[in-house]
Structures are given as C-alpha cells and as structure tokens.
Amino acid sequence: MGKRIVPDIVVARLPLYLQTLKQLQREGEYTTSSNGLGKRIDISAAQIRKDLSHFGEFGKQGTGYAISYLIEQLEEILNVNQVWDMALVGVGFLGHAIANFRGFNSHGFQVKLIFDNNPTVIGSNIAGFIVQDSNKMEEIIQEHNVKVAMITVDSDHAQEVADRLVKSGVKAILNYAPVTIKVPEGVQIQYIDPIIELQHMTYYLD
Amino acid sequence: MGKRIVPDIVVARLPLYLQTLKQLQREGEYTTSSNGLGKRIDISAAQIRKDLSHFGEFGKQGTGYAISYLIEQLEEILNVNQVWDMALVGVGFLGHAIANFRGFNSHGFQVKLIFDNNPTVIGSNIAGFIVQDSNKMEEIIQEHNVKVAMITVDSDHAQEVADRLVKSGVKAILNYAPVTIKVPEGVQIQYIDPIIELQHMTYYLD
DNA sequence: TAGATTGTTAATCGATTAACAATC
DNA sequence: TAGATTGTTAATCGATTAACAATC
Numbered sequence: 332m333g334k335r336i337v338p339d340i341v342v343a344r345l346p347l348y349l350q351t352l353k354q355l356q357r358e359g360e361y362t363t364s365s366n367g368l369g370k371r372i373d374i375s376a377a378q379i380r381k382d383l384s385h386f387g388e389f390g391k392q393g394t395g396y397a398i399s400y401l402i403e404q405l406e407e408i409l410n411v412n413q414v415w416d417m418a419l420v421g422v423g424f425l426g427h428a429i430a431n432f433r434g435f436n437s438h439g440f441q442v443k444l445i446f447d448n449n450p451t452v453i454g455s456n457i458a459g460f461i462v463q464d465s466n467k468m469e470e471i472i473q474e475h476n477v478k479v480a481m482i483t484v485d486s487d488h489a490q491e492v493a494d495r496l497v498k499s500g501v502k503a504i505l506n507y508a509p510v511t512i513k514v515p516e517g518v519q520i521q522y523i524d525p526i527i528e529l530q531h532m533t534y535y536l537d
Numbered sequence: 538m539g540k541r542i543v544p545d546i547v548v549a550r551l552p553l554y555l556q557t558l559k560q561l562q563r564e565g566e567y568t569t570s571s572n573g574l575g576k577r578i579d580i581s582a583a584q585i586r587k588d589l590s591h592f593g594e595f596g597k598q599g600t601g602y603a604i605s606y607l608i609e610q611l612e613e614i615l616n617v618n619q620v621w622d623m624a625l626v627g628v629g630f631l632g633h634a635i636a637n638f639r640g641f642n643s644h645g646f647q648v649k650l651i652f653d654n655n656p657t658v659i660g661s662n663i664a665g666f667i668v669q670d671s672n673k674m675e676e677i678i679q680e681h682n683v684k685v686a687m688i689t690v691d692s693d694h695a696q697e698v699a700d701r702l703v704k705s706g707v708k709a710i711l712n713y714a715p716v717t718i719k720v721p722e723g724v725q726i727q728y729i730d731p732i733i734e735l736q737h738m739t740y741y742l743d
Numbered sequence: 744t745a746g747a748t749t750g751t752t753a754a755t756c757g758a759t760t761a762a763c764a765a766t767c
Numbered sequence: 768t769a770g771a772t773t774g775t776t777a778a779t780c781g782a783t784t785a786a787c788a789a790t791c
Contacts, residue, residue, distance in 0.1 A: 530552035
C-alpha cells in the first residue's frame, strides 16, 4: 500500500492538522469540520478534505470530524502513536534548550542520548542526561537503537556528524546547523534555520 | 514594479541560495553556475535560473555567476544589506539560546530588545541585555523602531504577544510557539516548530 | 574558435479549487 | 425532514522542467 503515492507536500501538512486538532481538543471541542479546521490555519476546506482523503474516510457528512478519532488516525499515519527516542549532538546554548524542552513528550518524541566532542562538557549532566563522547556515537546509538537525531553542532561539523549518525542507523535527522546536508536515499532530513525564515520575511519589508 | 508578481515559493528559496553562495565563498570559490549551485542543495539548474530571472540578469553565458556579485544582489533583494534590530519575547531556555546566538549578525539581524513577564527575570542581564517588562513592550519597541520580533513564549500566550507586537509596529514575526497565529495583512509571520518537522519525517519511518 | 552556460519560452507536470452527489 | 458537510471528480491554476538560441 504505497506511501509513495501521497505527495510529500500533503504529508508535510498533516502535523499541522494534528497540532491544531489537539489545540481544539484542549479548548474543549469534540468535533470540527474541514471548514472550521481550515479557518484556524488558513487552509481551504477543500484542501483539508483532499489531503485526508489520501489516507481514508475520517468524517461524517453533516457533522464533520470527531476530533479525538481524527487525532488517533493522524498519529497512526505519522507513526507518532509511539515514542521515538532521539539523540542530540552538540550542547551549546541551543542543545541545552532542546535538551530541556518539555514539549516533545506528548507528541511522539523524547531525548534519550546527548553527545558532544568537548572534553569539558563530556560527562556533565544536562537535563538529567550524562553527555557522552561523540567518538562513541556509533556504538551507543546502535546499542540504544535510536532512529531519530538532532544536530546542533556548528556548520563546519554538521555533515560529518550526519554521516556518522547515518552509519549508526539513524533514519531521520533534524538539522539546526545553517548548511545543507547530504544524506543517502531512505534517510530523512529536515532543517530548522531562523535566518532563512527571517530573510524570507524581510523580502516583504522596506 | 510589483513585488507581488514574484511567487512566494520563489522568494522562500532565495535565502537558501544566499546561504549556499556564502558557503561557497568561504570555501574560496569565486564563481559558480546554476548547475554547481543546484547540486549543493538538490535544486535543478533550470529552477535556479528561473528563480533568479524574476529579479534580473546576474550571470554570464559560458562562465556562470560571480559569487560575490550574486551575494550582493540577493542581499539587496532580501533587504538584508542592512541590519534589522529584533525584539525577543520570552526568556526560557530557548530565549536564552537565541539571545546568545552568534549567527544573526553577519546575515542582517541582531537582537536588540528582550522582554519577559516574569518578575524574577525582569531586570536581569541576558547576553548583555537587560530583560524588560512585557508590559512596556509597546512603548519600548516603538521607541526603538523595531520591526522584527521573535516569540518564544508558551502557546497560550503567543497570540496575545503577537497582537501586542503588531500594535507596536512590528512587521515580521518569527514564532517558536507551537500554535498558528493570526496577523493582519501586511504583517509577515513564519514558524519554527521542531515537532512539526519531526512528525513529517516519522511518516516515512516504520 | 569551441565549449560552456545563461535567460527565456513552451511543454509538462502537479497541486489547488470549485462543484456536487451522497448521506449523516 | 432540512441543513450541513463529507469524499471525490473535473476544471483551473501554478510551478517545474526541457530545450535552445544567444553569447561570453
């Protein structure tokens, strides 16, 4: 049943739908419609229905979607009806912030391993984790069967770290370093880069 | 001379081109081609040429693009041939990391003001800035004529903070809170949300 | 000059939207 | 039942790619 047939641009919107449905649930709502959901996030009702239709029929004519059911379904589709252990490589200020971030837990993720190559931080305790030596990345990640990682090292080391993560069996990398990284087919990569986003916006300013 | 006529999806790629050109420059290159640039970032040569053609003619047949010239031009197009002062609202771990981030400076941005509503941090020094009281946001931001802001408060307060930023004259908001925010026409908003990116990737994992 | 690469046009491909029968 | 809203089809719209004359 080919995942391949769903356009990636559709997949990319699902987490936003999930986030918004959870928000609606927190607000005490039990049902919503493609229209109601779309209004929240400035996406057309037609697009939401079309996107969801790639995966099944989750709504009812006349009444819309049961929020808790649609959340369950999206969590299953996105494979976050489980908790993914994550490795974090690099403990500067940003690594610290991520290690201490409380938001992962209820959304399918948790930090499990932290690495750095700086002897003065290796062995120290960050957010309850002992920082491990980067040199032992491969064995430790394999041992813990970690498939998801975040890179918060500087640009010059990001590709090298990514290569080692891939060797360790990591299949999804969230890269915070401001540089494009090459990964083999079958390994996912996404970027978080505030400067890219800021420059995108300043285009529209005078 | 309508900025309107350039598709936003094209604009969104320009910062990536700029980033990559700077990288090439650091590596000692003086020229590149649509092909060479494209290979770095997995974008087709045709697309790069098409994108750039919206703004002018920056290359030479036979030889490609002079990197320093194209950097200059892109910086001008993106309005980052100047330094934008930024306000940062919310000083948790993430706010701390952003306040201390060295990477903004050479790319057109600098943190100028930091706000929080927590009495125990107001007045304290973070990365050389005195944390100001959120209650004085409007007047202080106006006084400093700040047009760009980053939100690192929790989800429940993000919309309220955004509203106040807009009132203060801010025209571009980078929101780190995991919630969609409504802003008026003419105000730019972009999101940074690791969970969205992670869930996008886990779709492809088993 | 010959080779390389641009900027641009036209063709292709893909994504979004509008419309509506089905039905809760 | 009447009103609302789904899932889906077909039409529209927009983005990407291929191809090539121009020319450095």
